[in-house]
Amino acid sequence: MTGDRQQYAITGNPSDVSRMNQNGHHTRCSRGQPSEGRHPFGTGICPRIRPRIRFCIPQHIRFCIRPRIRRRLPLPFLIPALLTLLVLVLPFGFGTGWTGTAAHATASPDSGLDSGSVSGSGSGSVLDSATGSVSGTVSDSGGWAHQPERLWSFEFRGEPLQQVLETVARVTENDMIYDPVMIEDVVIFRRIREQPMPRLLSDILADTPFDYIMLSSGTLVIVRKVTDEPAFGSFTGQVSDSRTGKPLQGATILLADATGGTATNSNGVFRLNRMISGSHRIIISYVGYHPVETVVEIRPDEMVRTEVALEPRPFTFTPMVVEAQHPDLAGIDNRASVQSLSNWDVAGGLRDPIRSLGLFAGLQYGLPLQDIHLQGGRQGEHRIRLDGIPVYNPYHFGHFYSSFSPLAISDVRLHKAGYGADEGSMLSGIIDFEHDIPSPGSRGITVLGDPVNANIRADISYPRHPVSESSRKYSREDAPPSRTGSTSDASGTPGASSTSVTPGTSGSPGGSYPTLSATASFRSNFWDVYQEPNLQRTLENWGYVDQILAENLLQGTGTIHSEYESLKQVTDLRYLDLHTAIRFEPNRFHTISASVWHGQNRIRMSALNRRYEGEMQNNYLYTRDDYRWRNVIGQVRWDASPGPRTTITTRAGFSSGRMDHDYHMFTRSTADIGFDFDTFLSPETMIRAMSSAAPVEPRHDGFNRIDHGLLSSGLQYHFSPRLRLESGLELNLVSSQVDFSAFFFLPTSSDETTFFGTAYSNMHYHPGRNWKITAGSRFTRLDSQARLFVEPRLSVQYDRVNSGIGYWSARLSGGVYRQFIHQYDITNVGPTSLVPSFTVWSHASADEPPKAYHLSGSWLLQPSSLTTLRLEAYYKWEPTRYISSPRSLATDIGFDRSSAGAFSESTRLRSSGFSARLHQLLPDPRLKLMLGYDYSRAEYRMSQFGRTVPVPWNEPHRIQARGIIDVYGPFSVIANWKSVYGRAWGFRQAYYDYLWVKGTRTIGGQFDFGTPENDRLPAFHQLDLSLRYRPSLGSLRVDVHLDLINVLNRRNVIDWSLKPAGMTATQPPQTATASGGVA
Template structure:
């Protein structure tokens, strides 16, 4: 056997050598002209075929052994290249090389030392139904044991992949796990577009917290709701923000619609829409929100311990994204409408408070360009169809406040019943436009939001300037607030290399407030009055995601921001102000993410912000650890721990109103930090876990501690009568802390679920010069919260919803303006009395402050808030039109819940006709929502 083998090898070598000589000595064909260039392309073509095609196109002689070309593919694009460069392109990644004989013939042979033939994969994950990118999708290569999390544009990249077939698994919350096979050629690059299919979504608000679908610590540290949750939330009007109250660690105030994240104030976080800040105006009651709920695709709330790329804010970040899904099936020939494949969906919904309209569409051209667009609008119809129970509630909120009337009247105005001559006025409207164009692995996205609201008193044409009007009729005044918010942005995302993803964004945000206040000279301090706030912010930012190695990723970013504000708060508020500022700041950030072993990921990052006004650099280091232990004996476990330093460079403030009506109780404005005050600073420490012992049961829990080293607060005792104030003239520093914990136990019920949630939160602040320097509970704190919610589907197309909640431990029970009025005199009752001009009013104020201890707000404990809401929704079709009917009953038990207390003249009070009374105004309550029944009808086609 050895002899035969030994004799066979020379025979094979001899034959191969003779063949090469034969091909080399064939009569030469026409040689390629010197300097001639070629433009050719092959994708997945056999090497043998590609060589023959190039030989025919160029006319040059090429010789090779068929055995060398067997099984090899060519991926080559040559544009105006000479012959040898084209040949290099053809042989790239095949392990072969060439040399040129003196006769001009090119000979193909194995490379002497072939390098590893690495390939790479750069792709995008999109929704199969809409073609929209799916952010944060998990992409896993089983053979390579490597994974990626897609960026915010759905893009991902793997480099240094050995040739072969890879089983790719893609998963995301709310989508079915998708598996497919992708072949990596030697030295090749593939750019797959992976489509994943959304899971069926119910009308019910299925709150997705932490890890509702796939155990992964990457989904901890924030809470999220998608459009179906936002539009399906219980409550009148379908406010886009009202449903956030169902998320762990998030509270939406029933009276003001303000959002509080883990005990933080309403101005300690930032709301963003498609990455651009939105300055949300003051509101009344939680049933009227700033956005059309049908314009938003999702809202994600980042809580304590959020990472460096998310910005500088001391409580959290709320990220909303426009919904560009068209929400319909393809139609027409070949599944397309029109020459360019346009497909669209239109939706209209009417409810007692508003009419919503949405149109969305997508298109795909023959050159591979794909796009989506969306337009949505909302118009308030309060005057036409507001439920009588809500009208009565706001009429009650609009009653004259006798205490403030005494405190700020220029003369001793006697108490009497002052029925309002008009009624509360509520108006709102907004418009959303968004679009996206995708070609290959590049995406251009742009959006615009503009919205306005109008709140105040409509006094039926009564003129305060009419000299014939009765002087003592305090009802004769105008008190109207108007807000306008506008946000626009454009963002470009692309895959730069097999390791690098890049994006650039330009954005602009604007906020405008106008408050017209006109009243009698003898009733208020001045007439007329006008408040205003103009706030604008423009920025350009860039970001790079770079894979240093497998399981090691780095993110870099740069932001250049210009902010301008103008604040004018007139005498109708408790603190007149006149301030303006324009300044620049530059921020850079870096975050490094390293996977340690099989179970841990460490995220280390920092932000550095240079504030031009103070010529100072502020550092914000951040650290987080994520742990995953799937498939243990006790189930799936995931953990998240985070900490860091957080600054805030744009701040929100509310100044209490002197208006004797309580309908709109304050003026809200924004300011960027100027040169006279340091930006607020806080430190975070947080932990979160998710445990799923079985497929039906899960437990989520979190705990947080936030140390507030420096927070800016309004100084009501400041002397602000001079123009062009600096911020240190009317702001003072406060400090304190917030801590708490929460847990949610979830049980799946077929296609529905039931949740049991408990939260405990403590927030305490110490403000220099106020309340004797004591550390007090914050006014917005709600220490104990217990909630039970469920959604079930008893039959096809019908969904039933229910929620019961208890809130206990609220303090600062009186109207905030009372405490701010006392704070204007550093809670010194003697200073308060000296400021009151009329002796009779001075006596009334003293009696109230002493009897009710207005300098001790922690003793003013409000009763527990208990409320039960139910709802039902039914979906059906009428021809080609999809319809949905919705019935909600808020506070079905009709329980009276208290927002705060206020003073009013009771039967026992004495005046000129009853000198033997108590002389004490009675304590009355401002109630929250009564029983409210609403019906909504939705059409889509």
């Protein structure tokens, strides 16, 4: 039979009970073994009716009646029924065994009373952090209802309130009723010595939102306090790396009872405001670090400050990269922890912050001469920033590697499809790099060298020991017990615990101030001293003469009269970059930081070629390809927390980029230069002679300049632990200039200056422990257009901890995205060009800004601490976007040559894709594996073909595998495998963008440049290995590595070119190489 659940309330005298016809929640009766009777309760009013006993009169108390009771009971029958129920369950309270979490309790004689003992083992999930058990000591000689003079002693160390009440009821032999749902997630830390039962229970409930009443039968009823207005306090502090002391931006601070959370700012500082006074369990976590749980006592109208030092995870896997979906619950990790010297290891070649990004889902990078492409977008659709300042042309040697020193960069943050409104406006996403500023107390010099370049870094800070000796630190073994009742770290690794929490006093943070930290890094190559043979051969292979392009430029036709042979190539490769960064902290909650970066590089190749067939007139071909890039950025930032709810960030910065490209090309005969090359001149002498005699024409001159000044300010305000609002204002002044001479293209010159302002707002809301909602929008106005461009964005994330398949997290996001500064990739037409394209930046203020719609989803699964699976999918529709226009550059179609329309055109693009990453750790042997797959599809309309075609940069199928194995001690092996399938646009880009446009549409009747989607390249496969040796030499850190690139010696195809011999497609070979380095 079934019965209705009914609700009752006590009014006036506790024995005078009246019934209310509402349904209630289940509660539990405790005396000895928990009874099956369940009683729902509400809140009550708690006057003191006698000394030492707090007697609460509830407004309504709900009881569950047995199923057979279907009709209303008269009030006189209620109390007997309750007493009968208690008598039925009373015998189960006797005995020596229990199932609570109190693992050991003893009773000792007191005042000559009889002694007894109660003991048992706990079955709950909350255990002592050091021993895995809790204990309580009891002095007892009877029940309170019969002998109120008895005194009791208990000690509770992090036990849930439910288990505490069961223990007290069991040991003192008192009947107790409470709602287990109501008291869930409340933890008790209390030491009680020789207190009578009334004071004992009052002490236990003192720092909780509960009180108790005693019925006339002597049964204790736990109810909520409603006598006073809620009292609130605040909790604030800083989260840092335990080894370096560096503040951790974006660390998650979560209330274990699901009432909210927050994240640290750029200085690692966080604030939780309007926290109800009492004990709160706090979970502090950061990807790549062991999470920590601690219990904080919040007192009314006071602020509790603390310092939390998180311990990095013990082994290296990939660079420290933070993505948009980072779980808000402790114990979940979506990036690996690395040490500074090994941040950018990618098994082979050069250590480089940007090249390492190719390991991550949705990032397409790693093939020679290839740009970064983010989830199907072209290079110009994402922005690379350093310390929040945009960097234009952040590469050395074309696109071979970045212009950032690996010693200068710490973390990288990826903002892919569906990123938030506070990050910026770009069609595809943003990649943020941060300078690695040392923590106070860090000093030293780091040197890194390999056959290509040398790096040096110096750190200095003041004071040497910023943490005062009086600051008390305790490790996780000493900290309050975790929610899971285990001393394991979040990944489940037992014993991995050196995370520390430094509690400060209420009103005084720990540590010594002010502090000052500074770093400087310098990197340069030494090509004049030593030319690395493998790199030299690569340059020579890429600089061979393309016969088709040479004849077209010289003769105006694609017909090849004879072939050129290479006589000599002289290459000059120079680059350097300088990083400086400083941070000053006058106190814990104010920080001033500044940084400056300067990078410049130049690559120049002079080549001498000779005809060996056909006419001997103009039998020598001289080419010189010269590139110069220069970048400068600087920024000053101020972070402040003026109040317990507010964080302010203000930044002023400047970025400047320059690009110069000169291409000389002319022919000479022996009669013209007055001597015979074959008789007595060396190739070097010949090149110098022809270079000095180089005429003004024909040559190509390309110049691009962009200067960007910005001022921004942002505000974060915490309304509650659940709700945080962000807003900000950005002011931008951009000036750009583009200038092309008339050799490859028609003369083009554009010079523009634009001012635009952007305001944004963002809301972060936690409706519950598992949910996180972020909603916001950007509002931008250009000075040249009387319009307001709105970019609404939304993301929803759900985290599930205890499921049948383990932890999983799902995220869905999307929105509208604009772009106000545009990048154009101009195809390099030179027949001996080293770089396939060069980049120019512009901002056509009179045109409609490009627009994109994003929809993305991701799912993270962690079935165990050794396995992590991440799935991502995206769809992007760009109804308005701009690309470089070969037709506008090469043909006169009536465009104004002083506007951006002289080198650009509008188009539409659709892209979609899917990515999967599996990370697996095998403890024995110590092997870390990563398997990845990326699928990408992107198409746009090109005016030169008059139809929609696949984009040239797309890699439809990309497979990656990475393994790290610790062979023994300091010796390890790193292996990388990558395969790419389905690449189209197989010929040099100039064949499609120049020859086709100029009228040379087929060669030999069998090669058609009008169908790039049909020109499919063979699959690309490459295996790289790195052998590393890192011995321990006291304070000296040594890292020796040997890199083997393309160890299978595969002839991977970058692109095709044509030569006269049978009109067969050829390409420069790619061979196995080796390099090494010492750090």
